[in-house]
Amino acid sequence: MTRMPLVAGNWKMNFDHLEATYFVQKLAWLLRDAKFDYSRCELALMPTFTSLRSIQVLVEADNLKIRYGAQTVSVTSQGAFTGDVSADMLAQLGCTYVIVGHSERRKYHPEDDANIVDQVRAVLAAGMQPILCVGESYEERRQGIELEFAVGQVKDVTRDLSEEEAAKLIVAYEPVWAVGTGMVATPDVAQDAASAIRAHIRSAFSDRTAEDLRILYGGSVSSKNAQELIGQPDVDGFLIGGAALDVEELARIARLTLKATTRG
Ligand code: PGA
Numbered sequence: 001m002t003r004m005p006l007v008a009g010n011w012k013m014n015f016d017h018l019e020a021t022y023f024v025q026k027l028a029w030l031l032r033d034a035k036f037d038y039s040r041c042e043l044a045l046m047p048t049f050t051s052l053r054s055i056q057v058l059v060e061a062d063n064l065k066i067r068y069g070a071q072t073v074s075v076t077s078q079g080a081f082t083g084d085v086s087a088d089m090l091a092q093l094g095c096t097y098v099i100v101g102h103s104e105r106r107k108y109h110p111e112d113d114a115n116i117v118d119q120v121r122a123v124l125a126a127g128m129q130p131i132l133c134v135g136e137s138y139e140e141r142r143q144g145i146e147l148e149f150a151v152g153q154v155k156d157v158t159r160d161l162s163e164e165e166a167a168k169l170i171v172a173y174e175p176v177w178a179v180g181t182g183m184v185a186t187p188d189v190a191q192d193a194a195s196a197i198r199a200h201i202r203s204a205f206s207d208r209t210a211e212d213l214r215i216l217y218g219g220s221v222s223s224k225n226a227q228e229l230i231g232q233p234d235v236d237g238f239l240i241g242g243a244a245l246d247v248e249e250l251a252r253i254a255r256l257t258l259k260a261t262t263r264g
Contacts, residue, residue: 003214005230005261006170006237007254008044008131009244010071010099010218020051021058023247028064030251038065041258042237044097045244046071049085056094069097069128072105075118087126098123099239100130101157103176113156120157124165131170131239132157133218134197138177146175147196154197158204166205170214171197172239178219180241187228187235190217194234223252230260 015023024045031043044067047055055068074084090098100123101116111119116132123130134153136146150173158166173193178185185193194215202210217229218239229235237257243249 003212003236004040004042005257006042006044006214006216007250007257008046008069008097008172008216008237008239009250010046010102010239010241011048011244012071012104012241013048014245015047015051017051017054020045020047021054024055024058024064024066025062026247027251028062028066030247031254034251034255036251036254037258037262040262041254042067043254044068046097046099052090052093052095059094067096069095069099069131071099071102072109072111073098073100073119073122075115075122077122087122087128091126091128095128097129097131097170099172100132101153102133103135103174103179113153117157117160120161120169121165124168129168129170131172131216133172133174133239135174135176135178135193135219137175141175141177147193150175150193151196151200154200155204158201163205163209166201167209167212170216172216172218173197174218174239180220182220184220184222184225184229185217187232190229190235191232194232194236198234221253223249223256226253226256227260230257 046069070090073087077086100119105111120130134150136149140146140149198210201213214236216237216239217235221238221240222243
């Protein structure tokens with residue numbers, strides 16, 4: 001595989017800045033002891049806004065290779081938007097990635113496709129990479145329209161992007177029924193969705209952009225299922241919720257991903 005695998009931890013609303021700092025230190029120690037090769041597998045953490053500055057200070061002081069980012073972003077750049085955080089503010093904190101359109105944001109906040117397109121644009125304009133979350137609920141799967149649905153979400157968001165913008169996108173296929181439920185998608189289900197998403201990017205943009213696009217799987221990933229999932233040709237890494245709150249488990253998943261993707 002030529003695409004660099006990415007293991008990203010989505011902490012959601014967990015850990016204050018002290019807990020976050022301790023976690024990052026411990027993760028760095030565990031992976032140093034395991035001689036983890038960050039040049040062959042990227043590792044990123046998405047804490048709450050309140051932990052970003054502490055993580056930035058630690059990463060810079062200790063010259064850590066761990067990347068980090070945010071879980072959402074404002075679509076505006078500044079002004080009277082109480083509670084919002086702009087993309088430029090995140091870029092100033094050294095964020096590499098921003099999760100956009102996570103199913104929990106779509107559910108609990110008024111984030112529709114138009115808002116998600118604007119978030120993607122804001123993230124790109126600030127020089128970061130959006131991790132766009134898509135995926136069907138149980139109902140769409142029951143109706144057998146899961147692939148149309150997930151690909152449709154990608155289509156809606158990428159429709160007006162230039163090829164250059166699309167090339168910076170990362171897509172996370174996260175079936176809603178698998179998020180936080182312990183019901184992980186089978187490797188075939190993850191592969192079918194990832195392959196359908198890649199095929200859409202190929203037809204909408206180019207072979208090159210499709211081949212370079214990183215597609216993550218998310219939804220109840222753990223060290224028990226990571227190896228099989230990453231073995232799929234179109235799955236390039238993970239977006240991990242619950243298992244990313246356990247530092248040893250996250251380090252295990254990162255090592256399994258690295259091992260599986262550098263074999264041979
Ligand atoms: P989970 O969450 O790993 O706890 O299922 C994944 C996510 O929400 O990104």
